[in-house]
Amino acid sequence: MKKSVAVLLANGFEEAEAVIFIDIMRRLEIHVDIISCEQTTALASYFQTPISADVLLADAASKTYDAVMMPGGPKGTDSLSANPQVVEFLKRHIKAGKYICALCSSGAKVLAAHHLLEGRTYSTGDKLADKYQDGIYLDQDVVVDGQFITAKGLGVSFEFSFTVAHYLLNDNPQTVDHQANHIYFKHWPQAKQVIPCQEKH
């Protein structure tokens, strides 16, 4: 069965972090719902690229996905963190054992801020982890700890996206390697080497 991912966006989201992830998922035939956590599907990104979501969180709140992804962007992660519906959506997916994939500031400002990591290791934007007690920050591009896949920021978006795909498509990891090669992304072999050997906990 086709895997599915929810991408949670709020105004001010980092557009390239979101679009790289969505693009790589869709190239690999993973279903993506771009979910607006605002009142409308028309969103304003960090650097003003007009991007629309597929659906409102209110209309997708009861659905369950194989993974939930959040990009960074200062105002975007402020809004995600302040939204009880987002926190509830994450808690439900954590409880169901789904992958929680947080890029850039969302790791610290959404996951750690709401004590969702419960002592897991994670990566996030520099110095953001200092503000929160939850989670153990690792100074790595991408960190995988059980169902949590986190990464530093925009410049490691491809590494992060291929890592998420590697876990979602663990019955056929060759297709992920093939796609990295197909798009001329040369850094996946090295990035892949630092993924923990054990698959999902």
Add this chain to the structure above:
Amino acid sequence: MKKSVAVLLANGFEEAEAVIFIDIMRRLEIHVDIISCEQTTALASYFQTPISADVLLADAASKTYDAVMMPGGPKGTDSLSANPQVVEFLKRHIKAGKYICALCSSGAKVLAAHHLLEGRTYSTGDKLADKYQDGIYLDQDVVVDGQFITAKGLGVSFEFSFTVAHYLLNDNPQTVDHQANHIYFKHWPQAKQVIPCQEKH
């Protein structure tokens, strides 16, 4: 004076190639006009991420930018190449000595197809160059030959974008290096080393 870039998009454009480039430019305070080469600003990307342009080509056709950028995406570059207004826009910018920045299939299918390279070296998606007489294909991630900056595809979008920024901001290249570091993009030092020593022709 602030530098300015025109990004030419047609339905089917590779969304992450476009959005990474736009994001990096705007982070570096380079003005970007996202220009639709269709009848409306609402565009359909290669993998169905709804992204809107700022302006129609018809309304921007007389403006002159410091650089013109085109992403790949099979149908997108088919449309750009078939659009006489796009070819005219490119010719005018080439004549004015502006940077022409073509990522992925746009190098072969737009520039070489219309004999705009005039014997310059360039990079583009694999095997596409075989179809055209114009230009000398180099099997490199990014190729800079005078005012032409070309690159292979999606996986080298950051290298391509920082290379374009390096030339546009050649009075202050440190700001480009700083931004690459700020977003945790580790591959810019190596990518920068293969840029020809001579700055603009």
